[in-house]
Structure formats: C-alpha cells, structure tokens
Amino acid sequence: MAYREERDPDADARESDAIQRYGRWSLQIRTRVLTGFAIGAAGAALATVGILMNLVTTGPLIFYVGAGVLVGAAIVMIGRQVGRLVVERKTPAKLRELAAGSAVSVEQLAATTDLANRL
Numbered sequence: 001m002a003y004r005e006e007r008d009p010d011a012d013a014r015e016s017d018a019i020q021r022y023g024r025w026s027l028q029i030r031t032r033v034l035t036g037f038a039i040g041a042a043g044a045a046l047a048t049v050g051i052l053m054n055l056v057t058t059g060p061l062i063f064y065v066g067a068g069v070l071v072g073a074a075i076v077m078i079g080r081q082v083g084r085l086v087v088e089r090k091t092p093a094k095l096r097e098l099a100a101g102s103a104v105s106v107e108q109l110a111a112t113t114d115l116a117n118r119l
Contacts, residue, residue: 014103015102015109017102018098018101018102018109019109019113022091022094022095022109022113026087026091029083030083033079033082033086034079037076037078037080037082040075040079041071041073041075041079042072044072044075045068045071045072046068048064048067048068048071049064049067049068052064052067052068088117095109095110095113
C-alpha cells in the first residue's frame with residue numbers, strides 16, 4: 001500500500017484567499033505611498049518652475065517646464081521605491097496575520113508571496 005499524504009480539500013482555497021488578501025493589501029500600501037509622492041511631485045515641479053523663472057530671467061519657457069517635469073518624475077520614481085520598501089518591511093507581520101486567520105503556514109505564504117514579488 002502506497003503512502004498518500006492526506007490534504008485538507010479546503011487548504012488550497014484558504015491559501016488562495018490569503019494570497020489574494022496579501023496582494024490587495026500590498027497594492028493599497030503602494031498606491032497610498034505613490035499617491036503621496038505624486039502630490040508632492042506636482043508641488044515640487046511647480047516650485048521648480050517658479051524658482052527657475054525667478055533665478056534665470058532669460059530663457060525659453062520649455063526649459064523651465066522641462067526642469068519641473070524632470071524633478072517631478074524623479075520624485076515619483078523615489079516614491080515607487082519607497083512604496084516597495086514599506087511593503088517589504090511590513091510583509092512579515094501581515095503574513096503572520098493572514099496565516100493565523102486562514103490556518104495556512106507562514107512559510108507557504110512567504111514562499112508564494114516571494115515568488116509573486118519577483119514578477
């Protein structure tokens with residue numbers, strides 16, 4: 001008689017639900033951080049245009065606007081990285097919370113989320 005591992009039939013559904021909840025949580029965190037940085041980037045871009053126009057009184061307007069766009073884009077890119085770091089730092093606690101609520105091991109969730117985060 002061959003050995004067969006008995007598996008709970010609802011385990012896959014619980015794991016899938018926990019992974020989906022993690023994905024939604026991760027997306028919410030990244031969106032909030034990026035939104036904050038995007039608002040800041042808009043302000044910084046306008047401030048850059050204003051400061052450059054006061055400092056350099058001669059020059060085409062496109063120069064000022066281009067500099068403002070570059071500053072704004074740089075701030076948004078920084079915000080994207082900060083969002084990733086925040087999610088990375090808070091993930092272990094969130095996985096423990098999800099594992100406790102869904103009766104799935106933290107290791108299983110960590111392995112799946114690590115794979116998903118690399119995509």
